[in-house]
Amino acid sequence: MSLSLKSLVQNSKLLSGFLKPVSKAYAGAAGYRQIGLKYDDLISEESELVQEALRRLEIAEPRTAYDRAYRIRVAQQCSLSHQLLPKEKWVTQNQDNRYLQPYIDEVAAEQAERDAFDNIKVAARH
Numbered sequence: 001m002s003l004s005l006k007s008l009v010q011n012s013k014l015l016s017g018f019l020k021p022v023s024k025a026y027a028g029a030a031g032y033r034q035i036g037l038k039y040d041d042l043i044s045e046e047s048e049l050v051q052e053a054l055r056r057l058e059i060a061e062p063r064t065a066y067d068r069a070y071r072i073r074v075a076q077q078c079s080l081s082h083q084l085l086p087k088e089k090w091v092t093q094n095q096d097n098r099y100l101q102p103y104i105d106e107v108a109a110e111q112a113e114r115d116a117f118d119n120i121k122v123a124a125r126h
Contacts, residue, residue, distance in 0.1 A: 024093065033091040035078040036071050040100035049111065053103035064099050 009015045027033070032042060043050055058065040078085060 027093070027096070031084075032075075033093075033096060034084045035075040036085050036089060036091060037075050038068075038071065038091055038096045038099070040098055041068055041071055041075070043100060043104070049107050050100075050104060052107045053100055056103050056107070057100060060103075061099075068099075 009019055027039070032039070045051060045054065054065070057068075074085070084090075
């Protein structure tokens with residue numbers, strides 16, 4: 001079992017109590033919610049892993065994929081016009097869910113399994 005910073009923070013009441021308000025403040029200051037984006041909309045589509053996750057999202061949840069494309073277009077328009085959306089159209093913290101991350105994790109696990117099988121060493125037993 002590998003120890004990660006995420007699991008350390010989640011398991012510690014002191015650390016999570018301190019860092020949760022800081023992370024909420026950072027997400028608010030980042031500004032992506034004010035132009036209608038969710039956190040997973042910011043993930044770069046350049047890697048093959050994310051492209052496969054997006055393909056699976058489109059098959060499994062076509063409405064979510066359409067909404068993602070719409071949010072990105074609205075954000076581009078806001079960026080071009082140098083304006084934020086009206087406050088009632090901002091993405092709230094409750095709406096900002098991780099819709100793409102489960103697909104990315106699934107594809108990454110499959111890739112790791114494929115790599116493990118590709119690099120397996122066969123030894124003759126006598």
